[in-house]
Amino acid sequence: MNATERLYLPIDGILFSCLTGHHQPRIMHLVLQSLCQSTALAPALQHPQISNISKTDMGIIKTVKGRWRQQDKTAVVIRSSSSGNRPVSSDQLPLRSVDLLELGLTKPRNCHRIVVLGAPKVGKTNILRRFLGKEFEEHYEPTTEDFHRKLFYICGEAYQIDLLDAAGERDFPAKRRLSILTGDIFLLVFSLDDRDSFTEACELLKEIKAAKAKLLKFKKKVPVVICGNKADQDAQRAVTRSEVTESFGEDASFFETSAKDDTGLEGMFRALASLGGLPDETSPSRHQIISILTYQSLCIGQRGRRGSRTGGVGAPCAAVDPVARRPSFTSDLRLVLGSSTKHNKPEKCQIQ
Template sequence: MNATIYRSVDGILETFNSLTGHQQSGITHPVMQSAALTPVLTHPKVSNISKTGMGIIKTVKVHLRHQDKNGVESRSSSGNRQVSSDRLTKRSVDLMELGLAKPRNCHRIVVLGAPKVGKTNILQRFLGKEFEEHYEPTIEDFHRKLFYIGGEAYQIDLLDASSERDFPAKRRLSILTGDTFLLVFSLDDRESFNKVCELLNEIKDAKAKLLKCNLHRVPPVVICGNKADLKAQRVVRQSEVVEGIGEDVTFFETSAKDGTGMEAAFSALATLGRLPDEMIPSRHEMISLFTYQSMCIGRSGRRGSRGLCAPCAAVDPLACRPSFTSDLRLVLKSSTKNNKPERCQIQ
């Protein structure tokens, strides 16, 4: 809090003390003042003076809010400059829009698979959260994790497009906007594996038409056979997986519950996306979004800042899925990148 604010609050509280006759020596911090005044304000005999005091306290609160809205820069007790909260975004953070990340450092991972195979818990692992035993159908289908690695900001969007299984055009659009793909099936559910094989072919077909390249080109896909901890219930063997998806597709047996294979799968996603390996959850520190924004704003525009801090990351709790119009524009832009475009076929 600004020293100016301290002085103005102290002055108001001195006035309050003179009115009530309540003296507090040596207490200047507003929180301590408030605590010390509590007995007077809660005394059963409410006088006109105490009502006046309540009015003064309200004035203090309004005064503080007014200064905060005006973006008053604060200084710590040591005199170091801190970032005002008014300069920090109070909505979903888009690093590219804010000019804090290069386009190549903004990446989207599209997650697909049948219901109840563990996609949400795998995503929770990536976001640095704990495994949830109780199953609930996915509601939040979009997540954003922000990294600061080697002096550069990165933005990773995670889109769970599984809820779009009944809307082929929407799912195809989600596939077209993906940079890398995470396909998940359960080792105790053969039908979920068959679904992954279908999705893999759908991704190959959609990307081939968008990029106008060979249909057999392997897209950047990582496939997870989840629930490896349920060995007794396993029905899909590794030989069947290799036969179904081919030897050139990256495959891991994983368990979101006990962490088996998770590090290797996340490392493969980073490699395929040409992203730093420090994006693996065990290789960076989780910090709050407020701290992350403060750090990025403080370092933006500085040169030679590479390596100034250890790899860290924050989850954006306000992240929301971009509109389908935005996604369509993104697809049309990438289709015109290298040659004259044809009409983008979503259907």
């Protein structure tokens, strides 16, 4: 006996009605399974009483399924904290993060990680937004951790800069220490109108130097740029330049900036490039922004024309990887351990 029931599927405010039966049970199971994987209706659709459906109603289900697929293509897949980015189609994005070193498109010496440290509410996120070519964001949202990747093509060479805002690691010393150990360049940020943030920056500088001193390869000076942000709020200033000089020393790379007014940042970005051995063209004003797919095509195309005289000719350009994710802590730990075991006297990893 073929009993039938009526099934209701609410899609975009429209209630689709169809009769269930005992025809084509396996096909219907696969269709519903695919639907359940991408919708919030999974509990309702996985009921044993609707495991079968008539052939006529299969057309309705396929139409609904096609509608969902169309919605998936236009969904926003960019993760960004308070970025305000316009929606981008998934067809315009790479499937995974672009790692130039893994793809063989650059050399290890052209890959750097900048670690940004500082107290909350000092403007770290907006400084990074300026570096990524974005506008200042007035609304404040606490940052747990933010990871960005900006890829450059300058004078025929590809460069990869990873930016780690380790704001959420203030209460996790071991995680913060691991982030410090994996950093190549450091940006310390405090607010000129907040003395406590200045005190925290001083302590962080000591922590950076102590952590890096444990790595045998780090015998040279640690590349650190110190940023006194919110210079636009001069009336509320709580830290003087003489105090900064006294605490950090005369030779410290210190810059007074305003992420809101976009003042002082250009010099700071150039100092980061200089200390890290990067070209000046990595500063935001020295290159044009292109899409990630255009960047990939450019790198692959130039790699195929290495023997050509025209290879490497063109204006400096850069792209922001919209799906960049921080490497796992396991990968970072292996990186730190590997840097220690390359020497004659292996050293224990100083994470704790």
